[in-house]
Amino acid sequence: MKSDTEKLKNSNLTVALAGNPNVGKSTVFNALTGMRQHTGNWAGKTVANASGTFTHKSIDFTLVDIPGTYSLMASSPDEEAAREFICFGQPDCIIVVLDATCLERNLNLALQILEVNKKAVICVNLLDEATKKGIQIDLDELSLYLGVPVVGTAARSGEGLEELKDAVFDVATEKRKVFGTKIKYNSNLEKAVTKLENIIEDSKLFDDKTFSYLSKRFLALRLIDCDKKLDNSIKEYFNFSLIENQTINKAVTKIHEEFETIGLKQDDTRDIIVEGIVAKAREIYAHCTCLCDKCYSRRDRKLDKILTSKLTGIPIMLLLFGIIFYITISGANYPSELLSMAFSKVQEWLYGLFDLLHSPPFLKGLLIDGMFKTLSWVVAVMLPPMAIFFPLFTLLEDFGYLPRVAFNMDRFFAKSGTSGKQSLTMLMGFGCNACGVTGCRIIESPRERIIATVTNNFVPCNGRFPTLIAIITMFFAAGISLPFRSLVSAGLLLTVIVFGVVVTLLVSKLLSATLLKGLPSSFTLELPPYRRPQICKTIVHSLLDRTVFVLLRAMCVAAPAGIVIWLMSNIMINGESLCVIISNFLQPLGSLMGLDGVILLAFILGFPANEIVVPIIIMIYTASGTLVEYDSLSSLYNLFVENGWTWVTALCTMIFSLMHFPCSTTCLTIYKETKSLKWTLLSFILPTILGILLCMAINAVFFWV
Amino acid sequence: MNTKTISLDSLSVGDSGFVSKLLSKGELRRRMLDLGLVKGTYVESLMKSPVGGLTAYFISGAVIAIRPEDARYILINKQQ
Ligand SMILES: Nc1nc2c(ncn2[C@@H]2O[C@H](COP(=O)(O)OP(=O)(O)OP(=O)(O)O)[C@@H](O)[C@H]2O)c(=O)[nH]1
Ligand SMILES: [Mg+2]
Numbered sequence: 001m002k003s004d005t006e007k008l009k010n011s012n013l014t015v016a017l018a019g020n021p022n023v024g025k026s027t028v029f030n031a032l033t034g035m036r037q038h039t040g041n042w043a044g045k046t047v048a049n050a051s052g053t054f055t056h057k058s059i060d061f062t063l064v065d066i067p068g069t070y071s072l073m074a075s076s077p078d079e080e081a082a083r084e085f086i087c088f089g090q091p092d093c094i095i096v097v098l099d100a101t102c103l104e105r106n107l108n109l110a111l112q113i114l115e116v117n118k119k120a121v122i123c124v125n126l127l128d129e130a131t132k133k134g135i136q137i138d139l140d141e142l143s144l145y146l147g148v149p150v151v152g153t154a155a156r157s158g159e160g161l162e163e164l165k166d167a168v169f170d171v172a173t174e175k176r177k178v179f180g181t182k183i184k185y186n187s188n189l190e191k192a193v194t195k196l197e198n199i200i201e202d203s204k205l206f207d208d209k210t211f212s213y214l215s216k217r218f219l220a221l222r223l224i225d226c227d228k229k230l231d232n233s234i235k236e237y238f239n240f241s242l243i244e245n246q247t248i249n250k251a252v253t254k255i256h257e258e259f260e261t262i263g264l265k266q267d268d269t270r271d272i273i274v275e276g277i278v279a280k281a282r283e284i285y286a287h288c289t290c291l292c293d294k295c296y297s298r299r300d301r302k303l304d305k306i307l308t309s310k311l312t313g314i315p316i317m318l319l320l321f322g323i324i325f326y327i328t329i330s331g332a333n334y335p336s337e338l339l340s341m342a343f344s345k346v347q348e349w350l351y352g353l354f355d356l357l358h359s360p361p362f363l364k365g366l367l368i369d370g371m372f373k374t375l376s377w378v379v380a381v382m383l384p385p386m387a388i389f390f391p392l393f394t395l396l397e398d399f400g401y402l403p404r405v406a407f408n409m410d411r412f413f414a415k416s417g418t419s420g421k422q423s424l425t426m427l428m429g430f431g432c433n434a435c436g437v438t439g440c441r442i443i444e445s446p447r448e449r450i451i452a453t454v455t456n457n458f459v460p461c462n463g464r465f466p467t468l469i470a471i472i473t474m475f476f477a478a479g480i481s482l483p484f485r486s487l488v489s490a491g492l493l494l495t496v497i498v499f500g501v502v503v504t505l506l507v508s509k510l511l512s513a514t515l516l517k518g519l520p521s522s523f524t525l526e527l528p529p530y531r532r533p534q535i536c537k538t539i540v541h542s543l544l545d546r547t548v549f550v551l552l553r554a555m556c557v558a559a560p561a562g563i564v565i566w567l568m569s570n571i572m573i574n575g576e577s578l579c580v581i582i583s584n585f586l587q588p589l590g591s592l593m594g595l596d597g598v599i600l601l602a603f604i605l606g607f608p609a610n611e612i613v614v615p616i617i618i619m620i621y622t623a624s625g626t627l628v629e630y631d632s633l634s635s636l637y638n639l640f641v642e643n644g645w646t647w648v649t650a651l652c653t654m655i656f657s658l659m660h661f662p663c664s665t666t667c668l669t670i671y672k673e674t675k676s677l678k679w680t681l682l683s684f685i686l687p688t689i690l691g692i693l694l695c696m697a698i699n700a701v702f703f704w705v
Numbered sequence: 706m707n708t709k710t711i712s713l714d715s716l717s718v719g720d721s722g723f724v725s726k727l728l729s730k731g732e733l734r735r736r737m738l739d740l741g742l743v744k745g746t747y748v749e750s751l752m753k754s755p756v757g758g759l760t761a762y763f764i765s766g767a768v769i770a771i772r773p774e775d776a777r778y779i780l781i782n783k784q785q
Contacts (some may be wrong), residue, residue, distance in 0.1 A: 070739040102766035274738040278778045313755030407770050412759035522733040522775040527768040
């Protein structure tokens with residue numbers, strides 16, 4: 001963590017963006033730097049620091065977007081990252097972003113940050129929303145109370161950002177003096193803090209200018225509060241310890257003894273501290289805001305009544321996802337065919353070109369039959385569904401629906417002994433399991449975090465989505481007349497997803513009862529206000545950022561993979577190609593599982609990216625080792641049937657696609673996040689074994705029936 | 706005004722009250738304090754998850770969902 005924090009800090013002036021979760025920090029970050037950090041209407045979207053730059057009045061600033069946190073007494077890894085940077089990142093200025101519609105709670109954190117480092121600018125964001133809700137905030141009064149500049153913004157529409165930059169410039173370059181504010185605690189604590197503060201000051205530990213910004217009062221408070229983590233961090237960053245200092249240690253012990261005699265226990269001290277903060281926040285809130293409409297969240301409550309009620313909550317949730325799948329499937333059909341037609345034209349043209357250049361057949365095979373065909377399959381089959389699914393999903397995310405899913409589903413996770421936030425990490429897994437795994441940082445308890453990490457793979461990522469869709473369309477929905485075909489496909493896809501969720505819950509329960517024994521720990525889930533998504537912006541951004549990014553990644557794997565597979569099917573040993581030899585070897589296991597050797601081989605070769613599984617199957621089936629003229633799903637269907645596929649094969653392929661080892665990127669991410677080979681291995685082996693067993697069971701049942 | 710002290714998880718939807726005491730210790734207590742739940746904080750029960758369990762409360766300007774296992778440790782003076 002230290003290296004993370006230090007990397008971000010170099011020569012120019014450093015500005016940190018801190019605040020509660022979901023207040024628009026990343027939105028401010030994007031507006032100032034012109035970058036495209038992901039934003040979303042739920043707490044926990046950003047889980048790692050990110051930095052960017054902007055220039056104002058010819059000074060270069062490095063802006064650091066940090067994860068949201070409720071307090072500086074951190075608990076989950078994302079919150080710890082936030083606290084580390086605020087305390088030890090040596091920022092020249094901290095922008096504390098506050099949610100104007102929820103100022104009271106937001107002020108708690110602002111006060112804590114000012115207690116650490118008063119070189120700050122308060123940015124009261126979401127002013128547009130506050131105005132709509134009839135909340136008026138006196139920014140000048142707020143500035144007087146807090147002793148630092150206060151700027152009102154509506155970051156999404158870019159309002160107030162110039163003023164924000166001006167204020168940051170003034171504070172960071174010390175052109176404007178900041179005073180900060182002092183929280184008064186009750187007399188016992190106040191006396192102790194003042195005493196300890198002076199002792200720390202006298203110790204001269206902090207005379208070096210690099211860390212002189214850290215307020216001694218804050219350190220004293222944390223010491224009295226027995227915050228061991230903070231001292232460890234100080235050791236890590238500054239190479240000395242407060243607790244190991246004789247005088248300080250003695251003073252702290254004495255304070256604790258004195259507290260003991262008047263009956264104050266450790267929890268009481270913490271209470272007194274927080275009560276002091278909350279009281280101050282309330283006082284400021286009462287003086288600076290005016291609610292014109294007491295029931296400002298009426299509309300949200302009405303929507304919640306529909307989206308989370310006993311009767312309609314779950315059906316609407318299923319319906320919403322069903323609709324998204326339906327739009328994705330039916331919308332992707334036509335563009336997919338168009339793309340494949342276009343690619344086969346290009347391919348003919350390429351053949352002609354290679355002939356014209358008298359290139360050796362080897363090269364022609366390798367580049368066109370191997371690389372180009374795999375690439376074009378991936379693009380034609382992946383691009384359309386992704387380009388439709390991502391924007392739709394992002395709209396749902398921006399609207400604020402994802403935390404409601406977690407709210408609706410929590411009971412099941414509680415029963416599995418895990419955190420309700422696991423639903424959020426699963427939803428992230430829809431896009432990409434590696435992102436889902438990183439997202440697990442929002443879960444506080446290490447035990448529950450590992451469970452969420454290990455099981456994330458049971459949610460099909462976008463690399464597996466198109467495979468599932470293609471198989472469903474070919475084998476299970478083909479006989480249905482056209483207008484209903486997509487509807488049935490969407491329904492079946494939804495069933496597969498629900499099955500994945502059920503497996504996740506069962507495996508989580510299993511892990512909770514065995515390897516990762518324990519009771520669910522406490523957690524709180526914030527349900528943000530519903531926000532009207534910016535439809536055009538969302539569509540453009542998710543197309544440009546996510547779709548193109550994921551597609552490029554898939555293509556980077558597909559191109560070399562195409563070459564490798566072409567080589568494997570054309571390098572002959574004793575008259576048999578390498579592909580055939582290996583798939584023959586895998587055949588017994590494959591047929592036990594209702595698959596065949598080729599399908600298994602494809603899954604193994606698809607380890608770098610799940611996207612290439614189907615093109616590999618196709619390429620091996622067509623004996624020459626190249627793809628057929630793929631212009632429609634029906635020709636693909638014929639190819640599969642010729643190679644012995646039945647609907648049981650199709651079913652088992654889908655099951656195994658849902659339940660097998662995660663792709664290489666995800667495995668790497670799991671290792672990075674858990675820093676444990678054991679959990680990485682478990683994440684690899686567990687789904688694979690389950691998948692193999694389930695496929696065998698299905699196959700056995702249908703074999704005997 | 707009449708008040709009655711009950712634990713937060715037994716506050717029915719639509720009712721409200723003020724926090725009177727936190728019974729929890731350690732981590733859980735810290736998390737509650739983080740949200741601004743101290744003595745005297747106004748809390749209103751808004752809705753229950755469709756399958757039960759998690760309940761959403763209005764706490765200092767935000768909507769926060771808490772499991773009953775955790776809410777049990779928060780005592781409140783219910784407003785009649
Ligand atoms: N109406 C309105 N919405 C905003 C404004 N600023 C941000 N939002 C929306 O608020 C939501 C949260 O924004 P983010 O920038 O992701 O919030 P964050 O503080 O980075 O959140 P975490 O990373 O989870 O801590 C997004 O849906 C934004 O589109 C604003 O000024 N007005
Ligand atoms: Mg963010």
